[in-house]
Amino acid sequence: MHPRRYHHGDLRAALLERAEQVLREKGPAALSLRELARDLEVSHAAPSRHFKDKQALLDALALAGFERLDTALTTGAAPGSSFADRLGALVRGYVGFATANPQLLDLMYAVKHDPQATEALTAAAQRGLLRAAELVTEGQRTGEVRPGPAERLCLPALAAVHGFAGLAAGGLLPPEEAAAGLDDVVAFVLRGCAPDRTTGT
């Protein structure tokens, strides 16, 4: 009746894959360890061999999400391109990931009730800040970005991108505003990063 039993392969990976699918299609409230086990034709206690509890599975899902987000942020920029082009690629990468994986993004940035225990997760979250800092530092080197401590710029810049992505993914923007908004955010961030005109030329 069933095509095959599953318990030979990589159950951990299969659980994560199926969990992400359920998260995407039915939301986090519909995620149940027992249902995952049923889907994979495994006893309901089997998942506990790979994830000590439900939160551990959610954390693993979020961590995998951060890794995919990082690759989305670091691809798409031509090697020798301008700061504006690199920023545009980063914004498109972030927003593209967010709209393609809205529930996962929610999970990734969910407030942790447990303060520590998730340090790998907060470290992964801060990698986005690191990517923004790299971009800003490079732009400062070429003179396309105002001088000063990089954190003073990359934090507000990333906040704008992160905030826009969150609003767009949450469906809080009218569709046409969401589309046009992306370019507006890029332009806004460019102005925020631009050198002072008075000292220039």
Added chain:
Amino acid sequence: MHPRRYHHGDLRAALLERAEQVLREKGPAALSLRELARDLEVSHAAPSRHFKDKQALLDALALAGFERLDTALTTGAAPGSSFADRLGALVRGYVGFATANPQLLDLMYAVKHDPQATEALTAAAQRGLLRAAELVTEGQRTGEVRPGPAERLCLPALAAVHGFAGLAAGGLLPPEEAAAGLDDVVAFVLRGCAPDRTTGT
């Protein structure tokens, strides 16, 4: 044994109040209708008279959160103050609310699986955008903000504030960065809104 039975007062309001307390102290996963009923010394079926299901209670919680956020956004600005001062007040109001109610903020902006059914909620969410638009329009009137369609500016500006508040509330920023970041965000948004220097004076 029990101090008193509860079933006389406003059970709906009592449920919301207790639910928010549990959300704040123990996170959303610990929120259970049955436990709320137990806390309020009421049968476990009583809440269904006031909220058709658990999601309805969460939605009501989120809606109340948006109302409190709106008052936080609209207070704190002196009547005749500058655009910079008004913007600073709005940012402090937003970030103050976010850090004081991190779990509630998460709930308010959680991705809705149900696409409609929550239109009151998305309308409430868009009121923040409306407040930003008012601020921008007023700034354009006084010449402190660059001209053009207000949405082109208020969406990126609010995205920056919203994104920063989310990062700060989620504990993803080192504490000293979170404190200094607020002023950086204000300065960044001011630059993004400022009129072009070339046409000025």
Added chain:
DNA sequence: ACCTGAACACCGTTCAAGT
């Protein structure tokens, strides 16, 4: 109108036991 009590189908987690 508002609440109770029982019932149903479902959870997460644990643990002895199997292979």
Added chain:
DNA sequence: ACCTGAACACCGTTCAAGT
């Protein structure tokens, strides 16, 4: 090492019945 099966304490939701 990895999984099963039973058990425990807990859910959300529904519904007849009470006042």
